[in-house]
Amino acid sequence: MTSKERFDLTVNHKQPDGVVVDLGSTAVTGIHVLSVENLRRYYGLENKPVRVIEPYQMLGEVDQELIDAMGIDVIGAWGKNNMFGIYNHGPFAEYHTHWGQKVLVPEGFRTTKDDKGDDLIYPEGDLSVPPSARMPKAGYFFDAIIRQELLDEEKLDVRDNLEEFGLISETELNFWKESTRNARATGKAVIAGLGGTALGDIALVPGLQMKHPKGIRDIAEWYMSTILRPDYITSIFDRQSEIAIENFRRLHEVIGDNLDAVFICGTDFGTQDSTFCAPEQFDDLWLPFYQRINDWVHAHTSWKTFKHSCGAVETFMSRFIDAGFDIINPVQVSAKGMDAQHLKQTYGRDLVFWGGGIDTQKTLPYATPEKVRQEVLSLCDIFAKDGGFVFNTVHNIQANVPVENIVAMVDAIKEFNGKN
Numbered sequence: 392m393t394s395k396e397r398f399d400l401t402v403n404h405k406q407p408d409g410v411v412v413d414l415g416s417t418a419v420t421g422i423h424v425l426s427v428e429n430l431r432r433y434y435g436l437e438n439k440p441v442r443v444i445e446p447y448q449m450l451g452e453v454d455q456e457l458i459d460a461m462g463i464d465v466i467g468a469w470g471k472n473n474m475f476g477i478y479n480h481g482p483f484a485e486y487h488t489h490w491g492q493k494v495l496v497p498e499g500f501r502t503t504k505d506d507k508g509d510d511l512i513y514p515e516g517d518l519s520v521p522p523s524a525r526m527p528k529a530g531y532f533f534d535a536i537i538r539q540e541l542l543d544e545e546k547l548d549v550r551d552n553l554e555e556f557g558l559i560s561e562t563e564l565n566f567w568k569e570s571t572r573n574a575r576a577t578g579k580a581v582i583a584g585l586g587g588t589a590l591g592d593i594a595l596v597p598g599l600q601m602k603h604p605k606g607i608r609d610i611a612e613w614y615m616s617t618i619l620r621p622d623y624i625t626s627i628f629d630r631q632s633e634i635a636i637e638n639f640r641r642l643h644e645v646i647g648d649n650l651d652a653v654f655i656c657g658t659d660f661g662t663q664d665s666t667f668c669a670p671e672q673f674d675d676l677w678l679p680f681y682q683r684i685n686d687w688v689h690a691h692t693s694w695k696t697f698k699h700s701c702g703a704v705e706t707f708m709s710r711f712i713d714a715g716f717d718i719i720n721p722v723q724v725s726a727k728g729m730d731a732q733h734l735k736q737t738y739g740r741d742l743v744f745w746g747g748g749i750d751t752q753k754t755l756p757y758a759t760p761e762k763v764r765q766e767v768l769s770l771c772d773i774f775a776k777d778g779g780f781v782f783n784t785v786h787n788i789q790a791n792v793p794v795e796n797i798v799a800m801v802d803a804i805k806e807f808n809g810k811n
Contacts, residue, residue: 394464398580398651402695402717402743404779409808410771411781413745414801415453416467416582417654418445419699419720420746420783423531424494425790426797427451433794434460440485442495446512447474447524447599448787449532451494455577461801462808465781468574468583468650471566473497475523476515476600489528490790502526511536520602531790535597539608549626551606555598556587556631559638564645571649582697584654585642587635588684590628590677591617592657617668621676632680636687643692652695652718655684661702664727670706678714685715697745701786703727705734712741721786722747724770731773744774745781749800755784756792760799767803775807 392400397407415421422430427441434457442452453463473479477499486496489510499516511522512533524533567585574581589595596613598604607613607623617624658677660667668676685696695717700707705728711719722744724731731747747770749755754766774780782804788797 394579395651397464398781401778401781402652404740404743404777406776406778410775410804411464411580412462412804413465413582413781413783414461414463414788415444415450415457416465417584417697418448418450419654419657419786421445421448421450422453422788423790423792424449424451424488425490425492425531426788426792426794427453427457428492429794430457430461430797433798436460440493440495442483443486443500444469444479445473446477446496446500447533447594449488449526449790450787458579462805464580465582466574466577466579468567468570468581470570470584470586471563472600474595474599475500475512489526490531514598514600514602517602523597523599523601535594535599535610537597537609538604539597539612540605542607542612547620547623548606549623549630552627553630553634554605555595555601556634558634559641564641567642568645571646575649580651581649582652582654583650585639587631587638588655590631590656590658590680591624593659594657614667617672617676624676628676628680632683635684639684639687640691648693650692650694652697653688654697654699655688655716656681657699659699659701660707661700661704661723661726663725664703666702666704666706670710673707673710678710681714681716689715695743701726703729705729708734708738708742712738716742718743718745718781720745721783722774723785725750725752725785731770735773735776735779739774739777739779743779743781746783746785747774747780748782748804749784751785751788751792755796755800756789758796760795763796763799764803764806767800768807771804771807 392408398411400407401411413420424441436456444450444452479497483495484498486494501516502510502512508528510526512524514523524535526533593610597608697718698716699720703726719742724747749767
């Protein structure tokens, strides 16, 4: 089977000839740029600076050479700008990291150092405005800098939290048309995050790409607002989803079937052992808008819809199904109640599990290669039955994960697929 044929069977809950593999297609299924370099060295590929494909988390580009070496079936189509509002394509410049790696970044990627030696990055690369994120000198990725203005309860305006959501431009439409067309030409399955549909994703709430963000931009304040200001949040989601659907309509006209799955939302609802909110609050605040977006996608396109939520979200699985999601990620099998066998038996007829292939908190970074192999084989055996499983780790592969363990994971997938 081709990668595309294998993917089509998988997401329609039919048994393919092997497990579909994704390592690097999205901002939540990627590989840190340092681990990408280590993998390239291991596989004997050309020694060259790795491109940073997503700078907030410092994820590296998994290029065609590495796709071939690792047996990857899914690739991502990427948009015009990155999370900092910077044009995310060539020409590129070299950036020297704290950990001694030389990587490639777009020319607009501009940083300064503060008095602690931390790297500061700026929205749209504009050094004349306050920075929007910081990478500690001992860190491997950026953290948002909260730039929320003093809130005046009497002057809260929903439009301030909608400033980053607008109708897509012709330039962006043409960019997505070309990006998805090029991705389709590879013969792989294609996924993309088209933007505008993330309802309250705390990675996006601070407005990293905005020079002077207004409204509620502090993460703690946002969480409190879901309780204290539900009408305000509801109004944001209502208007945001209207704009998103109109943009999807325009995007579908130029993308068509060159996209297989669309990343709808990365809002997390789980911690390690609980959920952020009660199921009833999810029903009131998020469910209607997820349904609105997913219903439009299913009525007008062939795309599958992808929901990311970390943590112990077993109690939300039926609600994700009710909301119309086809795919759940990252399937955090290390969290409370997230037993792989239970998830597959209970929800596997309705949800595609995209992730859950290996624990990234303990096993992948700290176990032996043999333990990695055993866990991958065990989880693939559970999740891959009757389709409905795209192999990915439980969230991104971080820096300093032993390359031998990553390779053991890849080899175990190949070993498992050799049995089918």
